[in-house]
Amino acid sequence: MKRLLTSIALLPSGLRAAAGEKHLKRRLLRLTKHSALLLVVLGVGGMLLAASGIIPIKASSRHWALTDWFLSFAMQRSVATHSLGIKTPSLHSLDDPSLVLKGAGHYESGCSPCHGSPQLRLPRVPAAMTPPPPYLPPKISHWEPEELFFIVKHGVKFTGMPAWPTRHRDDEVWAMVAFLRALPALDAAAYRKLVNGNLAPSLDVPQYGLPRREDVPEAVTESCGRCHGADGRGRGEGAFPRLAGQRPTYLYAALQAYARGARHSGMMEPVAARLSREEMRALAHYYGNLKEAAHAGSVPDDAAAIERGKAIARRGIPSKGIPSCIDCHGPSATPKNPHYPLLAGQYARYLVLQLELFEKQQRGGSAYAHLMRTTAHRLTQEQMYDVALYYAALPPTAGN
Amino acid sequence: MLVQIIAQNIRRHRIGGLTASQRRLASARSGRICCRRQGRKVGSLVVLGSLLVLAGCSGPLSTLDAAGRGAERIATLFWWLAASAILIWVAVIGLTVYAVRLRPEPHSQRAAKLLIIGGGVALPTLVLAGYLVYGLSLLPDLLQPAPPGSLRIAVTGEQWWWRVRYLAPDGEAVELANELRLPVGEPVEVLLDSPDVIHSFWIPSLAGKLDMIPGRVNRMALEPTKTGVFQGACAEYCGTAHALMRFYVAVEEKEKFARWLARQKQPAQAAAGPLARRGQELFLANGCGACHAIRGTPAEGVIGPDLTHVGGRLSLGAGILPNEADDFLRWMARTEDLKPGVHMPSFGMLPTQHLRALAAYLDGLE
Numbered sequence: 001m002k003r004l005l006t007s008i009a010l011l012p013s014g015l016r017a018a019a020g021e022k023h024l025k026r027r028l029l030r031l032t033k034h035s036a037l038l039l040v041v042l043g044v045g046g047m048l049l050a051a052s053g054i055i056p057i058k059a060s061s062r063h064w065a066l067t068d069w070f071l072s073f074a075m076q077r078s079v080a081t082h083s084l085g086i087k088t089p090s091l092h093s094l095d096d097p098s099l100v101l102k103g104a105g106h107y108e109s110g111c112s113p114c115h116g117s118p119q120l121r122l123p124r125v126p127a128a129m130t131p132p133p134p135y136l137p138p139k140i141s142h143w144e145p146e147e148l149f150f151i152v153k154h155g156v157k158f159t160g161m162p163a164w165p166t167r168h169r170d171d172e173v174w175a176m177v178a179f180l181r182a183l184p185a186l187d188a189a190a191y192r193k194l195v196n197g198n199l200a201p202s203l204d205v206p207q208y209g210l211p212r213r214e215d216v217p218e219a220v221t222e223s224c225g226r227c228h229g230a231d232g233r234g235r236g237e238g239a240f241p242r243l244a245g246q247r248p249t250y251l252y253a254a255l256q257a258y259a260r261g262a263r264h265s266g267m268m269e270p271v272a273a274r275l276s277r278e279e280m281r282a283l284a285h286y287y288g289n290l291k292e293a294a295h296a297g298s299v300p301d302d303a304a305a306i307e308r309g310k311a312i313a314r315r316g317i318p319s320k321g322i323p324s325c326i327d328c329h330g331p332s333a334t335p336k337n338p339h340y341p342l343l344a345g346q347y348a349r350y351l352v353l354q355l356e357l358f359e360k361q362q363r364g365g366s367a368y369a370h371l372m373r374t375t376a377h378r379l380t381q382e383q384m385y386d387v388a389l390y391y392a393a394l395p396p397t398a399g400n
Numbered sequence: 401m402l403v404q405i406i407a408q409n410i411r412r413h414r415i416g417g418l419t420a421s422q423r424r425l426a427s428a429r430s431g432r433i434c435c436r437r438q439g440r441k442v443g444s445l446v447v448l449g450s451l452l453v454l455a456g457c458s459g460p461l462s463t464l465d466a467a468g469r470g471a472e473r474i475a476t477l478f479w480w481l482a483a484s485a486i487l488i489w490v491a492v493i494g495l496t497v498y499a500v501r502l503r504p505e506p507h508s509q510r511a512a513k514l515l516i517i518g519g520g521v522a523l524p525t526l527v528l529a530g531y532l533v534y535g536l537s538l539l540p541d542l543l544q545p546a547p548p549g550s551l552r553i554a555v556t557g558e559q560w561w562w563r564v565r566y567l568a569p570d571g572e573a574v575e576l577a578n579e580l581r582l583p584v585g586e587p588v589e590v591l592l593d594s595p596d597v598i599h600s601f602w603i604p605s606l607a608g609k610l611d612m613i614p615g616r617v618n619r620m621a622l623e624p625t626k627t628g629v630f631q632g633a634c635a636e637y638c639g640t641a642h643a644l645m646r647f648y649v650a651v652e653e654k655e656k657f658a659r660w661l662a663r664q665k666q667p668a669q670a671a672a673g674p675l676a677r678r679g680q681e682l683f684l685a686n687g688c689g690a691c692h693a694i695r696g697t698p699a700e701g702v703i704g705p706d707l708t709h710v711g712g713r714l715s716l717g718a719g720i721l722p723n724e725a726d727d728f729l730r731w732m733a734r735t736e737d738l739k740p741g742v743h744m745p746s747f748g749m750l751p752t753q754h755l756r757a758l759a760a761y762l763d764g765l766e
Contacts, residue, residue, distance in 0.1 A: 336684075336685050367749035
């Protein structure tokens with residue numbers, strides 16, 4: 001009886017609640033309808049606005065201060081978040097002079113046209129972009145190394161900052177980061193020295209069999225020589241391979257592989273892609289015919305490693321399925337296929353890097369590159385170093 | 401299962417109200433001619449089918465076409481097993497026919513018990529015990545090592561080919577690949593091992609199979625009884641190209657075998673003709689010698705097969721191609737297509753005339 005009474009008493013409030021719910025539902029429905037209509041109007045209106053062509057996209061008018069702030073805020077946040085998983089090589093290795101040198105060579109041709117350099121702070125044409133590419137030295141300290149890596153590797157949308165030309169060469173991107181970290185401390189003279197080396201005085205040295213200045217291809221003085229040297233000795237740090245005396249067939253095939261993207265390098269691909277076949281042939285012959293009388297750089301005096309490397313180079317490690325090196329790369333009494341590079345006197349650093357790239361399947365190369373695939377991944381890091389040191393210690397003339 | 405089917409059949413016949421024999425008679429009357437014709441067709445199909453099946457019993461990869469002591473014992477065991485299996489099958493089918501067609505009435509419990517105990521327990525125990533004793537009695541003979549002083553051959557299972565070394569008493573070995581030659585009627589000791597993964601060495605016509613296990617040497621005695629060319633295969637899955645890991649075995653008269661072995665001991669013959677000479681230069685220039693040895697030349701690689709007398713072998717690529725100059729060219733140009741997973745890289749990037757010269761050189765190494 002009591003229960004019945006309570007339920008009767010509750011009835012009106014229940015009815016009231018139902019009515020309120022109905023009202024709320026109706027309001028919600030109306031709100032949804034209106035919002036949808038507003039979105040449609042905005043979308044159609046936006047399309048009409050764009051179609052009318054009155055939106056200014058001119059770079060000359062710059063961004064509003066607010067837009068500018070918002071875009072750079074969004075960009076900084078994005079870079080900070082996306083660079084979270086990147087593992088930075090130790091800071092010590094980013095200070096490595098040869099890494100800095102390698103980055104410098106590419107900065108001059110790939111970056112300075114927009115970002116300027118201590119030689120020319122504000123190139124005029126890119127300065128008229130919106131947003132204008134920043135002059136970097138004062139900016140570097142705002143970024144962590146892995147953030148710089150992320151920006152250099154992936155570029156930035158809507159700003160004109162391109163991604164690194166290949167996705168396979170993180171080592172090159174780190175070289176660029178190393179250079180960027182060194183950039184704020186450089187004045188114009190130091191920058192020039194780092195980027196160009198001493199291009200001019202190294203020419204006309206008769207003992208290297210160098211040609212007269214007028215015989216040097218234009219590409220060498222304009223671009224190749226900055227890194228590889230007009231004398232083909234690769235500037236003595238191991239940042240760049242020694243090209244002097246290398247087989248022209250190999251050099252030509254390498255340039256072609258770079259040009260068509262079959263050999264991966266954000267630094268070499270853009271340079272090679274600009275060359276005609278005749279220029280490639282001329283360059284291959286120029287560097288191939290340079291004589292190398294002495295070692296290009298100093299080799300660590302590690303006789304034990306050289307001896308171990310010699311054993312691997314001569315006989316391979318049959319139990320691990322690693323073939324000998326000399327049967328293709330010399331030194332050998334019988335002539336070898338000119339598509340195989342000579343390794344005698346090459347920088348150990350460069351050789352180790354190539355082996356690592358082969359191992360990670362990131363090097364690419366000519367139609368012969370797959371021959372290294374089965375070999376490189378079987379070598380340990382130490383064995384790579386030993387073999388590289390053996391070849392680096394050989395006199396360059398031991399080639400064939 | 402069989403019992404269930406029989407019981408079901410019996411039940412169905414009861415319900416149908418007709419005995420099996422009545423039915424058979426009726427159906428035979430209605431379509432005698434058609435049945436006879438069909439019967440003939442079925443008969444010829446059975447004959448053809450069995451011929452095809454029996455054709456599989458011979459050939460270079462057959463255990464039943466025995467040409468060696470071990471394989472003969474195994475084949476005898478097989479035929480005994482097959483004969484008993486056929487007998488048992490006939491008896492079971494006979495019983496089924498008897499129970500379903502000839503005497504579908506219920507049988508006495510006593511007869512059923514006798515059948516189950518006799519045919520289900522006693523007979524299998526006796527037959528299987530008999531075969532166990534027979535099978536075990538074969539083992540000592542099959543496992544018996546070759547007598548001391550016999551020819552010794554070390555065979556190593558590589559990925560995916562066979563490294564073969566004829567071990568001379570003085571310790572000097574003659575290396576070849578993917579091929580065995582054996583003197584007829586003489587016991588030979590084969591030492592089996594592998595550097596990395598497990599393979600299994602099997603020449604069905606000569607003997608049973610034996611695993612090649614990394615870290616140990618398994619021994620097998622072969623004693624061929626007939627001359628001829630047989631085939632062997634890897635009988636244990638060993639990786640991508642397992643199915644393409646074959647080899648040839650030639651059993652020859654003693655004198656012929658001795659001549660062959662003497663020839664294998666010799667270094668490679670000089671390249672004859674300008675094309676082959678160019679091929680030899682190219683062999684060294686392209687670094688083939690890093691993996692392959694050709695005795696008597698600077699090529700001293702030990703990773704891949706020894707090629708000193710490769711042109712005189714019965715096959716190429718571990719039993720997968722014939723051994724003509726064209727096959728050498730195909731093998732070098734499309735190695736990775738012909739044998740997926742192979743460790744040798746393809747040399748299809750070489751100009752065709754270079755490949756042709758290389759092929760001529762290798763084909764000439766007899």
